Amino acid sequence: MIDRDRLARLHQRELATFAERNPKSASAYENATHLFGKVPMTWMNKKAGGFPLYLATARGNRVTDLDGHEYLDFALGDTGAMAGHSPAAVVDAIGRRVYEQGGLTTMLPTEDAEWVGAELTRRFGVDRWSFALTATDANRWAIRLVRALTDRPKILFHSYCYHGSVDESLIVVGPDGEGMSRPGNVGAPVDVTETSRVAEFNDLDGLERQLKHGDVAAVLIEPALTNIGIVLPDPGYHDGVRELTRRYGALLIIDETHTFSVGPGGATQAWGLDPDVVVIGKAIGGGIPSGAYGLSTELADRALGRTDLDLVDMGGVGGTLAGSPLSVAAMRATLEQVLTDAAFEQMIAAATLYTEGIQRIFDERDLPWSINQLGARAEYRFVKPYPRNGTESNAAADGDLEDFLHLYLANRGILLTPFHNMALMSPETSAEDVQAHLDVFEQATAELLGP
Ligand code: PMP
Numbered sequence: 001m002i003d004r005d006r007l008a009r010l011h012q013r014e015l016a017t018f019a020e021r022n023p024k025s026a027s028a029y030e031n032a033t034h035l036f037g038k039v040p041m042t043w044m045n046k047k048a049g050g051f052p053l054y055l056a057t058a059r060g061n062r063v064t065d066l067d068g069h070e071y072l073d074f075a076l077g078d079t080g081a082m083a084g085h086s087p088a089a090v091v092d093a094i095g096r097r098v099y100e101q102g103g104l105t106t107m108l109p110t111e112d113a114e115w116v117g118a119e120l121t122r123r124f125g126v127d128r129w130s131f132a133l134t135a136t137d138a139n140r141w142a143i144r145l146v147r148a149l150t151d152r153p154k155i156l157f158h159s160y161c162y163h164g165s166v167d168e169s170l171i172v173v174g175p176d177g178e179g180m181s182r183p184g185n186v187g188a189p190v191d192v193t194e195t196s197r198v199a200e201f202n203d204l205d206g207l208e209r210q211l212k213h214g215d216v217a218a219v220l221i222e223p224a225l226t227n228i229g230i231v232l233p234d235p236g237y238h239d240g241v242r243e244l245t246r247r248y249g250a251l252l253i254i255d256e257t258h259t260f261s262v263g264p265g266g267a268t269q270a271w272g273l274d275p276d277v278v279v280i281g282k283a284i285g286g287g288i289p290s291g292a293y294g295l296s297t298e299l300a301d302r303a304l305g306r307t308d309l310d311l312v313d314m315g316g317v318g319g320t321l322a323g324s325p326l327s328v329a330a331m332r333a334t335l336e337q338v339l340t341d342a343a344f345e346q347m348i349a350a351a352t353l354y355t356e357g358i359q360r361i362f363d364e365r366d367l368p369w370s371i372n373q374l375g376a377r378a379e380y381r382f383v384k385p386y387p388r389n390g391t392e393s394n395a396a397a398d399g400d401l402e403d404f405l406h407l408y409l410a411n412r413g414i415l416l417t418p419f420h421n422m423a424l425m426s427p428e429t430s431a432e433d434v435q436a437h438l439d440v441f442e443q444a445t446a447e448l449l450g451p
Pocket of ligand 1: 078134135136137162163164165222227255256257258281282
């Protein structure tokens with residue numbers, strides 16, 4: 001279907017354009033000699049153009065780079081900036097904390113935290129919240145708590161899930177159907193099968209086989225996989241997961257960090273899920289490091305009633321800056337004024353427009369590709385129909401095509417997350433912005449397919 005020689009030629013042309021367009025970014029990268037891998041964080045070396053674009057400014061859904069180009073940003077910090085870049089309400093709230101009140105981190109609570117806890121309960125159902133600065137840490141602490149509460153050692157994940165740099169989660173289903181370390185796993189503390197189990201998404205039989213061992217403290221999942229394309233649940237899948245976890249005495253942790261795009265209360269609210277623990281991070285802070293996990297009242301009371309668990313000092317749950325005045329002020333402003341019910345309606349409408357537009361391009365050109373929408377985000381995959389689990393979706397990855405499209409779009413003012421063919425809508429993403437993205441995508445496919 002895709003002429004690989006043509007793809008390689010076009011890719012070379014786009015690489016040359018990228019280098020020509022971005023001399024200042026190229027030079028900044030060239031001169032970065034004191035950074036591990038030349039970048040502030042090694043994942044920034046995931047770059048289609050040979051060097052990363054350097055940021056100059058960002059407002060709403062617009063980003064400008066060091067060379068002065070403006071981009072329509074559909075990456076939005078891979079969800080960290082789903083509220084848009086520096087939304088006014090968040091800037092005001094943290095500005096008050098910075099300039100008027102002071103106290104960026106103090107070890108003293110502020111009343112904003114209770115407001116945020118109440119709002120998270122209204123949205124996600126579970127009752128007792130605690131804060132972190134990243135979703136990774138929120139997951140880590142939730143994992144420690146469920147282990148302690150169930151007195152079971154293992155956490156069960158979906159194959160090709162992503163929940164941050166959580167040791168336990170770096171597991172995939174191997175060729176024999178059992179768990180094995182995810183390829184590339186850096187410095188695992190122990191063999192991951194000692195701490196974890198794994199099942200394919202949408203595979204209730206596989207899940208039951210693993211739960212039957214009786215050693216699973218909790219199943220920790222995203223309601224839809226969002227880090228290996230967007231893999232949606234089959235009808236009834238989540239009812240089955242909940243039923244099986246209850247039958248085998250495992251708790252259910254739902255990580256809404258990305259699926260928050262489904263609506264104001266994530267997939268948990270929109271799809272009527274019933275988790276014991278909810279984890280969320282990234283977008284809720286409007287760009288300021290924030291994360292949270294919420295427990296059912298019953299679990300929270302059980303944990304607090306356990307005199308053998310050190311929840312106050314050095315028992316392994318907590319971080320000095322977690323729940324800081326700055327972080328909770330940002331969460332409050334984001335939830336109260338930016339990622340509101342009304343904002344989600346608009347964001348989801350933009351994503352629907354985008355999804356329909358991409359589908360139309362696939363249909364018109366008879367491309368064997370597919371797209372899934374998850375509320376305010378959508379992502380295409382170079383295969384049709386869309387994969388139903390992580391292993392299939394991983395097998396459908398096409399690095400060359402992905403790099404070419406990222407580069408082609410970037411060279412024409414459209415920014416995507418380096419790791420995804422994903423487009424995320426902020427409250428400020430307009431129908432015109434979506435159309436601009438569709439126009440460039442259509443142009444890319446036309447060039448790719450040739451006359
Ligand atoms: N959970 C999910 C579902 C995620 O997608 C991610 C990051 N992409 C994380 C947790 C970890 O977030 P962070 O890197 O902010 O810790």
